Amino acid sequence: MWLKMFEPSGPTTCLVMKVSDMEKELRQEAGKLLEEGTVDYIIGFAPGSLKFTTTPLITEDIDEINNLVINPFINNNLAKYLPEIPGRVGIIAKGCDSRSIVSLIQDKQIARQDIVILGIPCSGLVDLKKVEKLAGKERDKIDDIVVLADKVCITAGGEKKEVPTTEVLFDHCLGCELQIPKEYDFLIQEPAAEIRDYESSSKQIQELKKMSPDQRWAFWKEQFGHCIRCYACRQVCPACFCERCFVEESQPRWVSPVSQWQDNLIFQAIRTIHVAGRCTDCGECERVCPVNIPLRSLSKEMYDLVGEMFDYKTGMDVNAPALMTAYELVEAEGLIR
Amino acid sequence: MITKKINKKDIRKLLGTWNQECSVIVPTREQGIVEMAGWDNKDISFLDWYRNTVVPPKACFLPQSEVMISFQKKENGLKIEVPQDEHKQIIFGIRPCDARAVAIIDQVFADTYDDYYYSSKRRNTLLIGLSCSNPYDSCFCTSTDVNPTESEDVDLMFMDIGDEYVIEEITSGGKALLNTSSMIKKATKADINKAKEVRAASVDKLKKKVDTKDVDRKLQSCFNDIDYWEQVSAKCISCGICTFLCPTCFCFDINDEMIKKHGARYRGWDSCSFRSYTKMPMENPREEKWRRVRQRVCHKFEFYPMNLGINACTGCGRCIRLCPVNWDITQVIAGLPGEISVHSGK
């Protein structure tokens, strides 16, 4: 249970997070890979420059290995970097990351033999937006977040608050389907705590489904009025590996580059459809959105859709064909006349 | 110099008076996102929660997308219209870092070259600064010559000293705003002393610091240090957050749109982080990621000083705070390799 091991002891010390046994093991293994020349690069997480943040670490320098951390703030889906990094790569992977890696292999974007997967068990990551809401304070004003399996202690401005862990984990973590990577070369042998709340994991989707089509459209219309087309959702997504995205096509021009809700919505709708069968519900698109558009209410619905219609779970089987390249002779009956 | 003051309770009334003459823009929070938007004529709760906006105030002058001309197909040709916008507005609550940023963009759009769309909005706007005593941990304005409680880039500067705001009158336009109001009192010596204390305390709160001295020369000398740029750009994902939400980034793209006989020419934000940047004339000269990252750093800290004698980073910290991968420009500046050759002017 690695959650217990994360006990930052204050605003300054949490930047240098406590080295847990897992971190030690990970550093050892990653160091060995670099030293022996098995890999050219290691991709992992290092402490971020701000409180309760981490940052991707992409390095060929053995001295940097000691910066590798494991804690409940290792948000990024590092699989994103794999197609662009040359040579052989050792990558630290949570369950969801490993699914993205497998999906990239299925889509032949990377070769299995070029990747060394260092699997880590994950009990869920902390959604700072939820913590901020609970604490009534912004991230940098929170002194301490101690995550235990059943509860989380948040200290802010001298006040201590204890809440069930399910209230601070990301929605996608509450619905996680793979806490321990299935595909790996090295795995840290620790169990992960089963912290789940499937209902709140897709609460907004259920609420949207109760609405009429008109209301749902109005909802998304409003949401995409906020969109600033920074493309962070696309850029952070491991499933978006196209050399050139349809939004940037100019002949023909599918979507206007001008930010207006119509085209913002079309962009996101098509992006979601294009990554159907590649999306692993890692939730990164929603986390990085600077204007808080609930993007996971799109991606997760698509994730469930392909699950229901084609009994397909992305990135679970490295030998399975990618969803959109395969077919059954009879399927999806009744939708096409 | 601080000359006037106003009780906090009177702010609503003051804004109300202004709102009769022109539109008042204040920090507004919707869905957790703070930006400058039209005031609803009653809510001043932002005075309590407001730290800084997510979308920088540049959007008031250089909106994310705006119509430059609109056209309509008629039987006898095209009917073309250029929007006229001369309405007066007051932006209340701009922070000194963002006010400096507006002054920096002014040099691009309203000084050497007069951009009709930008300057028609800019010249009709008065900026009311609000001192900042609650910086984020990503803020580093004191490292970029900005004082969080002082600004010469606004028309009036308000500073929180407890129950009251003391006011500095910077421009005549700002001064005129206070003339008619009975709520404005003269600041006493005690107020001014209190302000001094607040100022010192506020500056003290900025813990993030980076040495920006000679950074332009450092950048010049390591411009071709590809290893360094490749290393610091490795984790960048080439999204547009840092540039779109930077208060001094101003790149734009122009596009014509036509649907069902109605059309318009739009101007919208563009970003040098994008791989497709400047693809329209031919190619992006910065195909590799490290070139794009280098461009952003050099544009702020080398090219601007070279051309206009000022850093184009005001230390607002948005690009650090909102970055999906915590790419931190202060670390990149601090880590610049190489010795600065000491130029002895003596």
Added chain:
Amino acid sequence: MKQNTEEQPRIVGFLCKWCSYAGADLAGTSRKKYPSNLTVLKVPCSGRIDPLFVLKGLRLGFDGVLVSGCHPGDCHYQTGNYRARRRIVVTKKFLEYLGVPEQRVQASWVSASEGAKFAQVVEDVVENVRAVGPNNLFSDEG
């Protein structure tokens, strides 16, 4: 693209060149009557139909979109329509979730010999789309 701007509702149809387009031809040569609301775009295979086409059609103001290809098993390129099927149903379902009435996006398999079926499909599509009214999805008002 020559658009039929007279008839309401306006439908855009993406027809595979081997089956559905030929089916439409047959409907014409055998003098079957069907509504003239359809603007036809010929595609080499239903597998060519990107979800983008559907949304772009709606964005341009068409009231409905019809996609049509060879029956499963009949694809000129062996598997094009099988792949298209996954994409089309996903698109259809997802657009429904977004709030696009399901009638606006319809799909059918029509072979080159099914002139009568093609005419019937078009008739049904037009009727269904008419029932949900003009496409105001992308208008700024309302």
